[in-house]
Amino acid sequence: MRPVPLTSPGGPTAPAGRRTLGAKVKFATRYFLRLLRTHPSYAAGYVIVTVVVLVAIAAPVIAPYSPITADPSVYLQSPSLAHPFGTDNTGMDVLSRVIYAPRIDLAIAVIGTAISAIIGTLLGAWVGYFQGTPGIRNIASGTTMRAADVLQAFPVFVFAIALVAVFGQSINSVIFAIAFVNIPIYLRLMRSQVLSIRRMRYVEAAFVSGMPDRFIIRDHIVPNAIGPVLAQLSVNIGWSILLTAGLSFVGAGVRAPTPEWGAMIATGFPNVMTGQWWPSVFPGLALAVTVYGFALIGTSIEFMADPRRRRTLAAAQVSA
Amino acid sequence: MAPVLEVSGLVKHFPVEGSHAVVQAVNGVSFTIAAGETVALVGESGSGKTTIGRCVLGLVPPTAGSIRFRGRDMGRRWNVRSPALRGKMQLVFQEPGESLDPRMPIGRSIAEPLRLGSLDRAARERRVQEVVQRVNLPLDILDQYPTELSAGQQQRVAIARAIVTDPELLVLDEPTSALDPTARAEIIELLMRIQRELGTAYLFISHDLSTVHQVSHRIIVLYLGRVLEEGASRAVFRTPRHPYSVGLLSAVLLPSPGLRRETTFVLEGEIPSPINMPPGCPLATRCPFRIDRCSTAFPDAERIGPQHVVHCFRHEEVAAREHATDTFEEFQRIAQRILAARGDRPESELAGIPALPPHRQADRVEDDTER
Numbered sequence: 266m267r268p269v270p271l272t273s274p275g276g277p278t279a280p281a282g283r284r285t286l287g288a289k290v291k292f293a294t295r296y297f298l299r300l301l302r303t304h305p306s307y308a309a310g311y312v313i314v315t316v317v318v319l320v321a322i323a324a325p326v327i328a329p330y331s332p333i334t335a336d337p338s339v340y341l342q343s344p345s346l347a348h349p350f351g352t353d354n355t356g357m358d359v360l361s362r363v364i365y366a367p368r369i370d371l372a373i374a375v376i377g378t379a380i381s382a383i384i385g386t387l388l389g390a391w392v393g394y395f396q397g398t399p400g401i402r403n404i405a406s407g408t409t410m411r412a413a414d415v416l417q418a419f420p421v422f423v424f425a426i427a428l429v430a431v432f433g434q435s436i437n438s439v440i441f442a443i444a445f446v447n448i449p450i451y452l453r454l455m456r457s458q459v460l461s462i463r464r465m466r467y468v469e470a471a472f473v474s475g476m477p478d479r480f481i482i483r484d485h486i487v488p489n490a491i492g493p494v495l496a497q498l499s500v501n502i503g504w505s506i507l508l509t510a511g512l513s514f515v516g517a518g519v520r521a522p523t524p525e526w527g528a529m530i531a532t533g534f535p536n537v538m539t540g541q542w543w544p545s546v547f548p549g550l551a552l553a554v555t556v557y558g559f560a561l562i563g564t565s566i567e568f569m570a571d572p573r574r575r576r577t578l579a580a581a582q583v584s585a
Numbered sequence: 586m587a588p589v590l591e592v593s594g595l596v597k598h599f600p601v602e603g604s605h606a607v608v609q610a611v612n613g614v615s616f617t618i619a620a621g622e623t624v625a626l627v628g629e630s631g632s633g634k635t636t637i638g639r640c641v642l643g644l645v646p647p648t649a650g651s652i653r654f655r656g657r658d659m660g661r662r663w664n665v666r667s668p669a670l671r672g673k674m675q676l677v678f679q680e681p682g683e684s685l686d687p688r689m690p691i692g693r694s695i696a697e698p699l700r701l702g703s704l705d706r707a708a709r710e711r712r713v714q715e716v717v718q719r720v721n722l723p724l725d726i727l728d729q730y731p732t733e734l735s736a737g738q739q740q741r742v743a744i745a746r747a748i749v750t751d752p753e754l755l756v757l758d759e760p761t762s763a764l765d766p767t768a769r770a771e772i773i774e775l776l777m778r779i780q781r782e783l784g785t786a787y788l789f790i791s792h793d794l795s796t797v798h799q800v801s802h803r804i805i806v807l808y809l810g811r812v813l814e815e816g817a818s819r820a821v822f823r824t825p826r827h828p829y830s831v832g833l834l835s836a837v838l839l840p841s842p843g844l845r846r847e848t849t850f851v852l853e854g855e856i857p858s859p860i861n862m863p864p865g866c867p868l869a870t871r872c873p874f875r876i877d878r879c880s881t882a883f884p885d886a887e888r889i890g891p892q893h894v895v896h897c898f899r900h901e902e903v904a905a906r907e908h909a910t911d912t913f914e915e916f917q918r919i920a921q922r923i924l925a926a927r928g929d930r931p932e933s934e935l936a937g938i939p940a941l942p943p944h945r946q947a948d949r950v951e952d953d954t955e956r
Contacts, residue, residue, distance in 0.1 A: 466684040467694075470746070473642050474698035475671035484697075488688045 296579060300565065303578070307568070310561025317555050321367035330358035332365035332524040341541050351543035353533055357522070359544055363551050365524040370555075373436060373519075374505035377443030378498060384444070385451025386494055390482050392452065393459025393490075410456070413449040421446045422511060429517045439518050443505045450501070451494055458490035465489075496566040503559030510552055526552040587656030589754050589786040590618040590641065595650035597636050597810075606860050610636040612810040613650070618754065621780065623787040625801035625818070627794065627833065631856045633810035634790045638756045641788065642676055655753070672698055672750030679759035681739035685731035692727030695746045702750070716745040719782075720775055737768030741775065748779060756788045761796055773800055794833060798822055803892065806830045809859050809867035811883070816893030826889055826900040828852075828874050866897075874899045 301308040320327065340356040342348055350359035392409050395402040416424070425442040432438040462468065463486060471481050510527025512518030519525040521532060526548040533544025568574055593615040598607040611633040618624045626634040640647045643659075643666070652659050654670065675698070678684040685694050692713060699709045717724060720741040731739055740760060747755055757776070761769040777800055780787060791797050797804055797818070804821050806814040806829060814827040825831045832852035854871050866872070869879040876898065884896045897903065 466678045466680060467686040467689075469644055470676065470678070470684055470743075471697060472644065472666065473674065473676050474746075474750070475666045475668075475701055476697065477666070477701075480700075484689070485686050489686065 300569065300578060304565065304568070307561055307565035310558045310565060313554055313558030314562055317367050317558065318371065320364055321371055324365045324368060328358075328361040328364045330361040332357065332362045333522045335522070341536060341544075343541070344543055350547045351541075353529070353544035354536055354541075355522075359529070359533075359547050362524040362529055363526070363548050366526045366529065366548065366551070367555065369436070369519055369523060369525045370506050370509055370527075370552075371502075373439050373443065373509045374502045377440045377509075378447060378501045378505050380440070380444035381447030382451050382494060382498060382501075385448040386455050386487065386491065388448070389452040389455025390459050390486050390490065393456040394463050394478065394482055394486055396456070396460065409452070413452050416446070417449045421508070425508060425512055426515065426517045429512060434517065434520060436519060439509055439512055442512070443508055446508075447501060447505070450497065454493050454497060455490055458493060459486050462486055462489050492570050496563060496570050498563075499559050499566060500563035503556040503563070506552065506559070507556055587653070588617040588619045589622075589655060590788070591651075591653040591656070592616050592637070592641065593651050593653075595637065595640060595652065596648045597633070597640055597645065598648045601860060609859050609862055610810050611640070611647075612862075614805075614807070614810070614812055615650075616805055616812075616815070618786045618788060620753065620786055621784040622803070623780065623789050623801045625789040625791060625797040625804040626807055627791060627797055627804055628807035629792060629833075629856050631809070631859065632807040633859075634792075634807050635758055636810075637807075638676070638758050638788060638790050641754075642674060642756055671701060673752055674754045674756065675747035675750065675752040676756040676758060677740070677743050677747050677760045679762050681736050681743055681763060682731060684743045685739060687731055689730075690727065691729050691731065691734070691742050694731075695727075695742060695749055698746060698750045712749060713745075716749045719748070719779070720745045735768070736764055737771060740764060740768070740772050744772070744775065744779070748783065748785065751783065752785060754786045754788065756790070758790045759792070760789075762791070762793060769796070776800060794822075806833065809856065809862065811867055812896065813868065814893075814895045814897075816890060816895075820890050820893045824893075824904070826893070826895040826903055827897045828872050828899075828903055829868050831903065874902060 301311070324332075335355040335357050336352070337356045339348070339352050341354050342352045344351045348358050348360065350363060353359055353362075388409060392406040396406040396410075397403060419427075425439075425446055428442040428445060429438045432441060465485075468481060468485050471485055476484075506526075509518055510525070510530070513525050513527030514531045516531070519528055521528055529548040530545045530552075533541075533546075533548070536542075537545050595611055595614045597611040598609050600607050614633070614637060616624060626637060628634050636645065639645045641652060654673070657669075685691070689697075695716065696709050696713045699712060702709075704712065713727070714724060717727065722738060722741050722745065726734065726738065726742070731742070734742065740763075744760075760776070761772050764772060773796060776787070779785060787800070789797065789801055801818045803816065804818050805812055806821070806827060808829050814821060814825065814830045821830060822834070825834055829852065836852075852871050857867075857870055863869075863880065864882065865878075865880040866883055869875050872879065874897075878898055884898045886894045886896055887900065888894055889900065
């Protein structure tokens with residue numbers, strides 16, 4: 266065996282030096298800022314979501330009143346300096362309740378979406394990887410997909426109400442319902458990605474190297490297929506907030522007096538008839554703006570995940 | 586000692602979706618590979634050479650036939666992942682970019698086959714550094730990602746990963762077809778050096794005859810999943826006896842217009858569909874030597890040299906018409922002189938090769954520093 270030279274010169278295309286992590290972060294930050302400058306609506310999305318999150322965290326500090334203490338002497342007061350968003354029919358301060366509500370709404374939506382994303386992604390990776398291979402695992406894959414078909418065939422809202430009805434009315438039930446109805450989305454998304462990725466050469470190379478399937482799925486399949494799932498997350502959180510509010514609106518979600526946008530709209534709803542619009546409109550606006558913010562972030566992630574559009578922007582960045 | 590690989594009567598049919606027809610990708614192919622030997626499978630696209638490689642590696646199950654590795658029959662449900670075989674066989678793909686996970690640093694990709702072994706982390710790292718140096722790559726690529734490398738470097742990484750477990754057999758599926766000529770020459774040289782140093786057996790799948798001529802000890806000419814001619818590389822290249830081999834050789838591009846082709850015919854038309862093939866010689870539709878028998882029966886193997894076997898009724902007529910050709914040898918001599926060219930020798934010494942303009946000569950000097 267010939268002695269191996271200890272150093273070897275790089276090929277003609279070897280980069281002159283390693284790009285440090287700091288430089289990469291700097292480049293990514295500049296790129297991100299440029300994206301926000303060229304697309305102000307994306308920036309608006311990030312601002313909205315940041316503000317909502319900060320408000321939720323700082324709610325005890327910034328809310329002028331307790332969100333669950335009723336003061337019957339000031340019920341249904343129109344917006345004023347003392348109560349900028351007015352008070353509802355039990356005399357609770359609408360502004361304070363609007364400020365506290367994202368604590369519940371965001372928590373339910375984020376946890377529910379996270380659970381569904383994790384379960385859906387893993388199931389989708391598994392189903393996509395084994396679909397078409399001979400044996401029991403192919404049958405299991407097919408069964409899983411048909412089960413997802415059945416889940417998706419139900420109207421989502423009706424299905425969620427049924428779940429809450431079965432498991433009782435509590436925050437946990439709402440989270441469970443949201444997680445459950447979202448799983449098929451991630452399952453399908455992941456499966457379609459994996460079906461193409463499992464044919465990649467590097468997966469075959471790992472197979473020939475003797476790697477067990479679980480290692481291949483963990484190291485190659487999931488990291489390469491996860492992109493669209495991440496893009497879906499933000500949109501899905503916004504959608505889950507809507508679903509939470511919707512469930513509460515029909516009385517299947519969070520119970521009064523817990524501050525929650527959907528429940529607030531529902532309790533203020535009868536008063537709109539008689540001209541007291543503020544108990545419903547302000548939580549409704551907060552809800553709409555928040556969902557819009559998450560949707561904008563989702564769009565921006567989609568933009569960044571598209572290599573062609575990303576390259577155009579990066580090229581502009583380099584030349585700028 | 587048993588040969589590294591023994592393939593006998595390998596058949597692989599793929600069902601055609603929505604019908605009872607099958608694609609007859611491989612139709613009874615047998616061959617052996619000894620330790621340290623390079624056997625080349627050559628043929629046009631669709632001749633089944635890649636399918637054979639994939640069967641050998643267990644990526645697709647064979648329809649019939651047996652595959653023995655070191656004398657052990659692997660049976661139908663043969664799986665390359667069984668612990669006894671782990672790391673004994675590796676492969677290198679045609680597409681260097683696609684064979685590396687774009688989200689995995691090079692160092693981890695190369696170390697991957699070692700992760701199931703008995704080596705601890707430090708030993709694995711030492712081993713990875715050793716193979717990276719063996720394929721002439723700088724150590725700092727270990728932290729880089731595949732997209733940061735050139736195609737030639739990516740292919741070196743793929744080779745490094747393949748040899749990291751010290752395999753006995755390497756399946757090389759067109760390892761140089763996607764590379765530019767400089768990178769190709771470097772990869773070929775690297776593969777030959779690795780074989781000299783480690784004694785690895787190669788199953789070399791290629792349609793590039795000049796590469797095959799350079800690296801292989803024996804070649805097997807495939808057409809529509811059947812072996813048409815088989816023999817020592819030198820014998821097949823000097824005295825091809827099957828019309829198809831002659832046609833393949835005459836299709837090689839010569840580097841100099843001054844070289845004369847010795848062959849008197851070219852194969853016309855395209856490779857026919859491998860679905861529902863008629864009996865007889867698969868080349869019968871395209872062969873200028875065709876007689877009636879050709880379309881009814883596939884000729885048996887006829888031994889015409891120590892290792893040289895041909896499947897053709899009329900190989901004697903082919904021999905009579907096609908004199909031993911040294912065109913290819915001449916081509917190879919020129920090619921080797923080009924490969925061996927250094928900056929310290931005037932380019933114009935190379936016969937028939939125009940000298941490079943001065944600014945390109947500088948490039949070439951730089952390319953050569955790696956060797």
